[in-house]
Amino acid sequence: MKRGTFGAWFWVVLGGLYFLLPLLGTLDFSLRMRRGVLSFDAYEKAFADPQFGQTFLFSNQMALLTIIVSLLLVVPTAYWVHLRVPRLRSVVEFITLLPFVIPAIVLVFGMIKIYSRPLAFGSLELVRPLTNSVWGTNLLLVAGYVVLSLPYMYRAVDTGLRAIDVRTLTEAAQSLGAGWPTILWKIIFPNLRTALLSGALLTFAIVVGELTLANFLDRPAFGPYLWLLGQHRAYQPAALSIISFGLTWVAMGVIQFLSRGRIKPGQVAGAH
């Protein structure tokens, strides 16, 4: 084996161990609920708890809504920046990075402070306080998740847009009679499929395990449930962590499966 190859494998193995050992530890711990033997008791108890299903379903619904809102917000914005105002790219990138430096706790307190009051024009109340209703609080939760996932979603979309010739494809579609909705829906979205799936997966992973926003907005999400369980139980939280991890890996596998094959915009010649 060449020295360079050995070095590369050393780092791959080291990285793999760093990643896998804690997982294996958690998996092992989750199987030791019954003294002296390996069992799935912790998993059975976790699944038997009705709160597990309810919170997991709620978080999945919120994740789905967040993904839809994020895509509708980020894709047209990033597309427009690429096409019309590329000089603003650094400004938009800076804005999308803000969630990294503004803690979620600041975000949620800001939201509660602003939206727990009615939106009024003088003495005329236009919108009731959002925190006074379930749908209003869910709306705030989704809005907060959109902000938290912005750095990941924007970067995924931006990378996808850099890989295709946005301007020429847009102009080609325009010359064929297409308007903006058709261009976005038929040309841009399909050619960003892999990037959008990556962004969606990252958003999903962030939302499903998120604790701070859901906790302070008092919503029955999976993150607070996990945290609460961790305060009182030892083995079930470990089992739930493994389940969450498994679901994430399944999602990644689905992305790999869906994004394989036919779209290869980088390849332009040489097939014959």
Add this chain to the structure above:
Amino acid sequence: MASLPELKSGETMAFLHLTNLRKTFATSAAVEDFNLEVEKGEFVSFLGPSGCGKTTTLRMIGGFEMPTNGAIGINGKDVTSKAPNQRGVGMVFQAYALFPNMTVAGNIGFGLKVAKRPAEEIRERVQEMLALIQMHDLGPRYPYQLSGGQQQRVALARALAIRPQVLLLDEPLSALDAKIRVELRFEIRRIQRQLGITTIYVTHDQEEALSLSDRVVVMNSGRIEQIGTPFEIYNYPKTSFVASFVGTLNQLRCSVVDAAAGKVSFDGQPFAASGPIRGADGSVIVMLRPEELHIGALEGQNQLRGTVETVAFLGAIVRMQVKLGEALVTLDALNERRLDLPKIGQALTLSFPPHACWVMGDR
């Protein structure tokens, strides 16, 4: 913003009308005073060096750039402020711009689908276009499964499928290798003639422009230098830029011996130009194409003596540089098997008829 010119009685308007077009970016003008009339079915090329404004003009016709001033008319209608998708203009791009997520058939049928044409009509039109570009069986393939030449054929078929009023081609052959380029060049012309579609072709390749076009518009620094048939542009250039940009040209600074008789002298060797020389005082620049020069002393023709500096074998022609005094004169000889190639350093006589050379500004 200017409008289309009003017609006098009995006049008919050209199919494509560009009037006083001007485009400025920040403070610099990319295109200025651009006026052109193109007849229906005509093939017109914009030829010029990089940055001369030819692509900007094409993009203004396509609606991708808004003119700072001027008007664009297609088939008698002012389309200056219309969006690209409302102009009925098909465009082929240098980078092919096929939609990677669609098959060849999907790409060709895209414009018709956008226009909400019936599925059967789309299918038939796609087959018709595939036959036109001689790619009958490749409808189900994806762009990445095609060669560059095939992709550009599909891009052409896609642009033509919507039956555009005007076809715009923006350096469509630049990304292809030389052999495919020549093949596709003739194919574009065949298809254009077959469909009789009004076509504007942008290129910096003079051979492409001369071989394809009914007329050529030579541009420099955002302005039109000359509009003419390929024959006129090459043989009767109106400006020194056109003369030097199109083809290879010898420019000899000669002293005037007898202006009225058209006699000049180069490196102490007198010869006759094509006619009387007007408005010159002392010296003039005489233009001479390399293919007009012949090796050997031919009776009744001008003769200049020099020594061979370089010989380059280019296949169909042999290009030589002959030193005359301090100047190098380029000479092209048609290749033939029995051609006796001159040696470097060899002294020889060059002959050319008086009508072959001209003084810039006199014609």
